[in-house]
Amino acid sequence: MTTDNKTWSGRFNEPVSELVKQYTASINFDQRLARHDIQGSLAHAQMLHEAGVLSAQDLADIRRGMAEIQAEIEAGSLQWSLDLEDVHMNIERRLTDKIGDAGKRLHTGRSRNDQVATDIRLWLRDEISTIRRLIKDLQAALLDLAEQNAATVMPGFTHLQVAQPVSFGHHLLAYVEMFGRDDERMADCRRRTNRMPLGAAALAGTTFPVRRETTAALLGFEQICQNSLDAVSDRDFAIEFTAAASLVMVHLSRLSEELILWMSPRFGFIDIADRFCTGSSIMPQKKNPDVPELVRGKSGRVIGHLTGLIMLMKSQPLAYNKDNQEDKEPLFDTVDTLIDTLRIYADMMRGITVKPEAMRAAVLQGFATATDLADYLVKKGLPFRDSHEAVAQAVRHAEQAGCGLEDLPLTVLQGFSTLIENDVYQVLTPEGSLNARNHLGGTAPEQVKFQVARWRELLAADA
Numbered sequence: 001m002t003t004d005n006k007t008w009s010g011r012f013n014e015p016v017s018e019l020v021k022q023y024t025a026s027i028n029f030d031q032r033l034a035r036h037d038i039q040g041s042l043a044h045a046q047m048l049h050e051a052g053v054l055s056a057q058d059l060a061d062i063r064r065g066m067a068e069i070q071a072e073i074e075a076g077s078l079q080w081s082l083d084l085e086d087v088h089m090n091i092e093r094r095l096t097d098k099i100g101d102a103g104k105r106l107h108t109g110r111s112r113n114d115q116v117a118t119d120i121r122l123w124l125r126d127e128i129s130t131i132r133r134l135i136k137d138l139q140a141a142l143l144d145l146a147e148q149n150a151a152t153v154m155p156g157f158t159h160l161q162v163a164q165p166v167s168f169g170h171h172l173l174a175y176v177e178m179f180g181r182d183d184e185r186m187a188d189c190r191r192r193t194n195r196m197p198l199g200a201a202a203l204a205g206t207t208f209p210v211r212r213e214t215t216a217a218l219l220g221f222e223q224i225c226q227n228s229l230d231a232v233s234d235r236d237f238a239i240e241f242t243a244a245a246s247l248v249m250v251h252l253s254r255l256s257e258e259l260i261l262w263m264s265p266r267f268g269f270i271d272i273a274d275r276f277c278t279g280s281s282i283m284p285q286k287k288n289p290d291v292p293e294l295v296r297g298k299s300g301r302v303i304g305h306l307t308g309l310i311m312l313m314k315s316q317p318l319a320y321n322k323d324n325q326e327d328k329e330p331l332f333d334t335v336d337t338l339i340d341t342l343r344i345y346a347d348m349m350r351g352i353t354v355k356p357e358a359m360r361a362a363v364l365q366g367f368a369t370a371t372d373l374a375d376y377l378v379k380k381g382l383p384f385r386d387s388h389e390a391v392a393q394a395v396r397h398a399e400q401a402g403c404g405l406e407d408l409p410l411t412v413l414q415g416f417s418t419l420i421e422n423d424v425y426q427v428l429t430p431e432g433s434l435n436a437r438n439h440l441g442g443t444a445p446e447q448v449k450f451q452v453a454r455w456r457e458l459l460a461a462d463a
């Protein structure tokens, strides 16, 4: 960091204290917006030229200077100065050092208030596009695993107690649905992010003849913020994005919790590739599911950022307040955490080994086909409540006998209802249970394959 004079120090009697300088500066983190800051400035300069405010020579100088600055940033050679507070003033000063007065004219008809709001939106809309691609890649990984396991039976749980047999593929497709909604939310949030504050200046607009449509077209903004006060003070898009990101993390956290349970020897349903696990420094036998555990942990961190941003905004009067500078770190960390997590997760799902025998054995332990037996009796004419009672008795008997329903001899089963015949054993198998639920949204392998194909088409259409 170099030191330098403030841009706005003209009206002050003494410089800010060293502590205040450090406390108020954002350059340590907002330098991340440099590329988008330059992008916004170039569009603003071109618009000013078209509006007759900047000469052709000034515009040419600004373009040349900015190209050099861009190169310096990429090379890591630009010296960021704490005295220049933030990325906007650092770049502007560097430009002025290079090209003189044209650099000083760039800020005509603009304020850092509309500038920073523009930068964040430009940056975030790119990140949202990246996130949407990564969500789809994770969905693709889940679809492959679901397809391979369309006919793999596992216990479906409610209250974490064995409920009914489900296809493992069907279970995975539940997450594909969640991530599909996440992607919709990201797309929707991107629309409201992709609106241009530039032209609002500090808060009231500007006396210069700005052509906001021109700037918006140059920057690819879909819409223009229609109220200058709202333009500089609105951070709804940041909150919306963090809320959408929190939900993605919640979904990933739920899946993580399941992977951790399934990998535990008590379940033994899956194995996670070694490259996603670590050992213990004391217990030689350990293989720990660190990645899903960390994902579960990091979901809390992103949800914390959401809370932080909502609290940041809730008491701010219009229009811009310095509080808003605090929007960046939570936003940056949310994006980084989410992108890293999505990347690693798709890779991890491609390294899952499924253990169908263990899943099937667990189904057989929990009387998972009791509902199928009840439905069977209803189809033979028994009212559902009576059949529920008859099957409950049968389950009680099997439990005492230490066997499954399918192990009870026909004569014993007939003791609970005379409607039971030899065809009951087909109904009591996990595979029979799955196949019997062959309707839209059901767990039958045929439905799983249908949904995999449907999702692949949707993903291909989006690509």
Ligand code: ARG
Pocket: 026, 030, 086, 112, 113, 116, 320, 322, 324, 325, 326
């Ligand atoms: N660094 C500031 C931020 O991140 C830029 C805007 C500063 N505006 C001001 N009036 N001090 O929000």
